[in-house]
Amino acid sequence: MKTLEELGNYYNTVLMPELIKLEEQRKQVLKKVCLVNGIVLVVFIAILILLFVIKVPIQAIFFGGFIAAAVIVGIYKWLTSAYVKNFKSGVIENIIHFIDDHLNYARDAYVPSSDFMKSKIFSQHPDRHQGDDYVTGLVGKTRIEFSEIHSEYETRDSKGRSTWHTIFKGLFFIGDFNKHFKGVTVVLPDTAERLFGGFGNFLQKMNVSRGQLIKLEDPVFEKEFVVYGDNQVEARYILSTSLMKRIVDFKKKTGKRVFLSFVGSKIYVAIAFAKDLFEPRVFKTLIDFSQVVEYYQDLELVIGLVEDLNLNLRIWTKE
Amino acid sequence: MLWLLVIVVLVVIFFVSLYNTMIGKKNNVNNTFASIDTLLKKRYDLIPNLVSTVQQYMEHERGTLTEITELRAKAISGNVNENQRVGLENKMNKLLGNIMVAVENYPQLKANENFMQLQRSMNEIEEQISAARRAYNATVTDYNNAVEMFPTNAMASVMKLATRNLFEIPEAQRENVDVKKLFNQK
Numbered sequence: 193m194k195t196l197e198e199l200g201n202y203y204n205t206v207l208m209p210e211l212i213k214l215e216e217q218r219k220q221v222l223k224k225v226c227l228v229n230g231i232v233l234v235v236f237i238a239i240l241i242l243l244f245v246i247k248v249p250i251q252a253i254f255f256g257g258f259i260a261a262a263v264i265v266g267i268y269k270w271l272t273s274a275y276v277k278n279f280k281s282g283v284i285e286n287i288i289h290f291i292d293d294h295l296n297y298a299r300d301a302y303v304p305s306s307d308f309m310k311s312k313i314f315s316q317h318p319d320r321h322q323g324d325d326y327v328t329g330l331v332g333k334t335r336i337e338f339s340e341i342h343s344e345y346e347t348r349d350s351k352g353r354s355t356w357h358t359i360f361k362g363l364f365f366i367g368d369f370n371k372h373f374k375g376v377t378v379v380l381p382d383t384a385e386r387l388f389g390g391f392g393n394f395l396q397k398m399n400v401s402r403g404q405l406i407k408l409e410d411p412v413f414e415k416e417f418v419v420y421g422d423n424q425v426e427a428r429y430i431l432s433t434s435l436m437k438r439i440v441d442f443k444k445k446t447g448k449r450v451f452l453s454f455v456g457s458k459i460y461v462a463i464a465f466a467k468d469l470f471e472p473r474v475f476k477t478l479i480d481f482s483q484v485v486e487y488y489q490d491l492e493l494v495i496g497l498v499e500d501l502n503l504n505l506r507i508w509t510k511e
Numbered sequence: 512m513l514w515l516l517v518i519v520v521l522v523v524i525f526f527v528s529l530y531n532t533m534i535g536k537k538n539n540v541n542n543t544f545a546s547i548d549t550l551l552k553k554r555y556d557l558i559p560n561l562v563s564t565v566q567q568y569m570e571h572e573r574g575t576l577t578e579i580t581e582l583r584a585k586a587i588s589g590n591v592n593e594n595q596r597v598g599l600e601n602k603m604n605k606l607l608g609n610i611m612v613a614v615e616n617y618p619q620l621k622a623n624e625n626f627m628q629l630q631r632s633m634n635e636i637e638e639q640i641s642a643a644r645r646a647y648n649a650t651v652t653d654y655n656n657a658v659e660m661f662p663t664n665a666m667a668s669v670m671k672l673a674t675r676n677l678f679e680i681p682e683a684q685r686e687n688v689d690v691k692k693l694f695n696q697k
Contacts, residue, residue: 371638425643432642
């Protein structure tokens with residue numbers, strides 16, 4: 193891991209020229225956004241007053257408001273798209289290369305839903321699966337890939353209105369694991385046991401859809417996570433005492449909900465984030481070191497997984 | 512009359528389920544013990560290979576190597592009971608550990624491709640054995656809890672089930688490695 197000082201140097205030498213260019217573009221984009229959306233807003237208010245005068249039912253006015261909001265968001269996205277594109281190739285891609293030169297970056301790609309389902313972390317099948325900021329490459333000996341993911345499913349009520357529910361939003365990481373194994377082991381945040389203690393444990397045992405409950409001997413780990421798998425011995429082969437400790441430390445470092453699974457000699461890690469990651473600011477200046485530090489820390493968190501979980505250690509039969 | 516019958520049926524169901532729980536837990540213990548056993552056998556298969564690769568290089572470790580071979584022969588001969596077996600395994604663990612440490616003194620051996628492969632296999636097996644041991648201990652704890660806790664303890668005493676011992680993690684593995692001692696060991 194690189195120091196903040198090195199990042200500072202990089203910021204001043206490599207990123208600064210990019211940021212100055214982007215800042216110029218940001219100001220222009222901001223002007224356009226304000227102008228166009230201002231006009232839309234004025235027109236909308238004018239229509240609204242007109243509708244009031246001719247006494248249209250209130251539902252129609254709400255509906256109009258909804259359309260106006262959609263138009264404003266659409267215009268905003270359209271006007272900022274070129275700026276976002278430049279920002280990602282100029283700033284995010286450079287920060288990734290600063291962390292590790294061997295990594296590749298694709299702005300619009302993401303971990304496909306097939307891989308997302310293969311992880312067996314989430315049992316709900318997504319109806320809408322989106323994402324961006326896809327990173328792949330080798331970190332030491334370990335092949336990794338990750339991206340931002342937003343996965344949702346749809347429900348319809350009796351009137352046919354649809355609602356979207358988030359299955360997962362955040363960073364989704366896939367890495368090569370350093371041991372061979374055949375089965376499925378899933379490590380989930382432990383909510384039942386923390387809430388209900390021993391009774392929660394009983395509930396977990398009843399959760400047959402997940403496979404066998406695997407009780408591990410590390411009390412700190414057990415408090416944070418619950419483990420399901422199809423083989424008691426294999427789960428312990430994967431979750432060695434040192435890996436359990438490393439997972440707990442990683443969870444503490446992120447402060448987020450962390451889900452892991454081990455399937456087909458691969459490790460899958462999902463870190464839940466509420467915010468949209470690696471997006472540029474439009475309403476505030478870009479030339480701000482603390483903002484760059486934030487992008488860096490979010491990226492380093494995932495790329496650092498290889499080191500944090502010691503995935504490069506290859507003393508077993510897997511080369 | 513009917514309610515009496517219902518109570519009798521419920522009581523029977525209760526005892527049958529207690530009985531089945533105990534049998535299930537007992538079988539789990541046997542099952543996980545068997546998985547340790549399989550892995551230990553896998554390790555025995557590796558030992559002759561290891562000894563033959565290593566002995567051309569390690570002149571000072573001849574004694575240890577012969578001891579390992581003897582222990583292996585004793586362990587697979589089949590006329591040792593479970594307790595003696597655990598003792599043999601513990602001794603074996605320690606000797607193998609010593610060999611792996613002593614390798615540091617033989618740079619030629621360390622560079623030997625055959626040996627490197629063997630070392631990986633040994634690490635693999637050790638890791639699997641340790642996992643199987645932990646799985647065994649978890650099932651034994653579960654089983655012992657059932658034997659000692661109410662109401663399953665009543666059923667256990669009727670079935671003459673006694674608590675089982677946990678697999679002890681060998682002393683040699685539990686100790687922190689004293690690097691200084693290792694270097695003076697030559």
